[in-house]
Amino acid sequence: ALYNEGLHVSAPKQNRIEREELPAWFDAVENLPTEYAEFFLWLLFTGTRLSEAKGLEWTDIDWRRRVYQLRDPKNRRDTTLPLPSYVGDRLKKRKAMSGKVFSFEGDARYQRKKVIQIIDKNWANHDLRRTFSGIAQAVCSYTSVKRLINHAFTDITEQYIGHSADLGEEITKVEREILRLAGRKVDNVVRLGVVG
Numbered sequence: 279a280l281y282n283e284g285l286h287v288s289a290p291k292q293n294r295i296e297r298e299e300l301p302a303w304f305d306a307v308e309n310l311p312t313e314y315a316e317f318f319l320w321l322l323f324t325g326t327r328l329s330e331a332k333g334l335e336w337t338d339i340d341w342r343r344r345v346y347q348l349r350d351p352k353n354r355r356d357t358t359l360p361l362p363s364y365v366g367d368r369l370k371k372r373k374a375m376s377g378k379v380f381s382f383e384g385d386a387r388y389q390r391k392k393v394i395q396i397i398d399k400n401w402a403n404h405d406l407r408r409t410f411s412g413i414a415q416a417v418c419s420y421t422s423v424k425r426l427i428n429h430a431f432t433d434i435t436e437q438y439i440g441h442s443a444d445l446g447e448e449i450t451k452v453e454r455e456i457l458r459l460a461g462r463k464v465d466n467v468v469r470l471g472v473v474g
Contacts, residue, residue, distance in 0.1 A: 325410030
């Protein structure tokens with residue numbers, strides 16, 4: 279626990295799916311009903327927050343440009359991010375004209391408990407965001423990771439520097455590394471288009 283001016287402040291959580299746990303996690307998730315499997319894979323491959331994933335509409339995905347839009351996220355700035363091929367290709371098989379991409383009620387707790395039991399590790403949906411960030415940091419710049427997880431740039435220097443990396447290329451690097459660590463084929467991942 280941390281103390282700030284006499285107030286108790288909880289230490290930041292650090293739980294994540296460890297690299298050596300990813301193959302078993304993938305096996306367990308891929309055996310869930312389709313929408314739940316895609317939900318957990320979405321959280322892992324995009325690093326989005328639970329509320330962002332649950333708020334995602336089919337109309338927020340631009341299949342031609344291979345991007346998706348987060349509307350009114352935590353930092354209150356709508357943003358467009360690259361769609362990872364692995365999860366995007368899965369979603370495209372059941373896409374609809376409108377409505378929520380993940381239409382089930384709640385946070386998929388019952389399905390998550392199934393995976394927890396199989397891999398013998400307790401994890402929460404937000405742990406997938408930390409897992410994404412940790413893997414991304416190994417293959418991308420810090421600034422790219424911040425942009426991919428839609429963290430606000432509060433540092434003036436970061437705002438001055440801006441960002442020149444192609445986020446499509448960056449998400450492909452992350453996606454390939456996740457698949458490699460999970461023991462999945464990576465040669466079918468294609469480069470995504472430029473995201474402005």
